[in-house]
Amino acid sequence: MDNFIDLPSGDDLVNPAIPLRENFSEIREAVRALCAKFPGSYWRKKDQERSYPEEFVSALTAAGYLGALIPEQYGGSGLPISAASAILEEVHRAGCNGAACHAQMYMMGTVLRHGSAQQKQQFLPEIASGDLRLQAFGVTEPNTGSDTTRLRTLAIRDGNEYVVNGQKIWTSRAEYSDLLLLLARTTPLEETQSRREGLSVFLVDMRSVEGLEIRPIRTMINHATTELFFTDMRIPADSLIGEEGQGFSYILDGMNAERILIGSESIGDARFFIERATQYAKDRDIFGGPIGKNQGIQFPIARAYANMAAARLMVFKASALFEAGEAAGPSANMAKLLAGDAAWEAADMCMQTFGGFGFAEEYDIERKFRESRLYQIAPISTNMILGYIGQHVLGLPRSY
Numbered sequence: 001m002d003n004f005i006d007l008p009s010g011d012d013l014v015n016p017a018i019p020l021r022e023n024f025s026e027i028r029e030a031v032r033a034l035c036a037k038f039p040g041s042y043w044r045k046k047d048q049e050r051s052y053p054e055e056f057v058s059a060l061t062a063a064g065y066l067g068a069l070i071p072e073q074y075g076g077s078g079l080p081i082s083a084a085s086a087i088l089e090e091v092h093r094a095g096c097n098g099a100a101c102h103a104q105m106y107m108m109g110t111v112l113r114h115g116s117a118q119q120k121q122q123f124l125p126e127i128a129s130g131d132l133r134l135q136a137f138g139v140t141e142p143n144t145g146s147d148t149t150r151l152r153t154l155a156i157r158d159g160n161e162y163v164v165n166g167q168k169i170w171t172s173r174a175e176y177s178d179l180l181l182l183l184a185r186t187t188p189l190e191e192t193q194s195r196r197e198g199l200s201v202f203l204v205d206m207r208s209v210e211g212l213e214i215r216p217i218r219t220m221i222n223h224a225t226t227e228l229f230f231t232d233m234r235i236p237a238d239s240l241i242g243e244e245g246q247g248f249s250y251i252l253d254g255m256n257a258e259r260i261l262i263g264s265e266s267i268g269d270a271r272f273f274i275e276r277a278t279q280y281a282k283d284r285d286i287f288g289g290p291i292g293k294n295q296g297i298q299f300p301i302a303r304a305y306a307n308m309a310a311a312r313l314m315v316f317k318a319s320a321l322f323e324a325g326e327a328a329g330p331s332a333n334m335a336k337l338l339a340g341d342a343a344w345e346a347a348d349m350c351m352q353t354f355g356g357f358g359f360a361e362e363y364d365i366e367r368k369f370r371e372s373r374l375y376q377i378a379p380i381s382t383n384m385i386l387g388y389i390g391q392h393v394l395g396l397p398r399s400y
């Protein structure tokens with residue numbers, strides 16, 4: 001089923017001037033070979049222990065996949081986002097979990113577009129080689145949630161340093177990252193004319209700072225997420241990325257890449273469930289034949305396949321627009337929305353197809369069922385995307 005969707009270049013679902021990229025079949029094959037070394041038993045053990053998949057992340061790093069979007073001049077592969085999408089789709093299709101390390105891919109954009117020449121030269125080669133990990137993204141706060149412009153963490157300039165005080169939540173992989181991309185206020189909210197003003201982005205070296213406390217949060221999936229507490233944490237002034245006060249626009253740049261890549265993961269999840277359910281429906285023989293002959297089993301699998309295929313087209317479109325430098329916001333958000341929905345529909349279908357066996361850990365369905373549910377909520381909820389489409393695409397009144 002490797003090539004079950006064969007899309008010609010210039011498909012009418014995308015701008016004819018921006019043809020779809022190649023399928024990256026060689027990369028996909030290599031990723032599948034790597035993932036085969038990390039079967040379900042590996043992930044079940046990590047899930048039971050709530051431990052970080054260090055071996056898997058190291059293998060992806062050594063193969064160069066986590067440096068896919070880093071330019072060759074800094075030791076990366078210099079690949080387009082469609083190649084990174086192919087990598088993450090195959091990771092999830094294989095039953096693995098890219099959430100252990102995917103942030104390094106989509107956070108690259110902020111550093112690449114807005115970082116100084118010194119920052120890029122200092123950090124990117126070591127990130128590409130795996131000597132440094134940039135996996136933690138500090139944005140969300142307990143009292144603001146998705147209302148990013150109202151965050152309260154303050155970074156106040158003091159000579160050649162910034163002093164940071166505040167709190168972040170749902171900052172995943174902070175325990176396993178060397179660097180933190182941090183969004184903080186450099187101007188208090190009440191002193192700004194617009195909520196988008198006064199936000200700045202910092203690249204924090206967590207190996208050398210004091211005043212940072214990391215508290216793990218146990219969740220329904222093995223996601224290595226945490227709370228961060230900053231108490232008079234001092235960071236060098238050259239940790240600032242770009243211009244002070246312009247951080248919100250910098251973060252928005254990276255969010256389109258995040259939506260596209262996580263949409264690709266959801267497509268991979270949907271393919272995992274569809275392929276598992278299809279095979280099981282062929283093999284499970286009861287009441288005189290394979291259960292797949294029954295429309296009650298066959299039709300939900302077919303519908304899940306159709307919805308996944310449609311969502312995959314939107315991921316391709318968003319990738320093409322992003323690579324061409326076109327406005328990708330609407331397509332990136334719709335890609336994440338539709339792919340997340342397709343994965344969740346496929347997860348429910350697969351669980352129903354397997355029946356009681358779907359609840360048994362050894363089949364990996366229940367684990368992936370839990371993992372796929374995350375993308376109805378994170379990194380942005382489906383309702384927030386619908387509000388975005390309503391306001392910014394359809395011109396309806398602002399709903400939030």
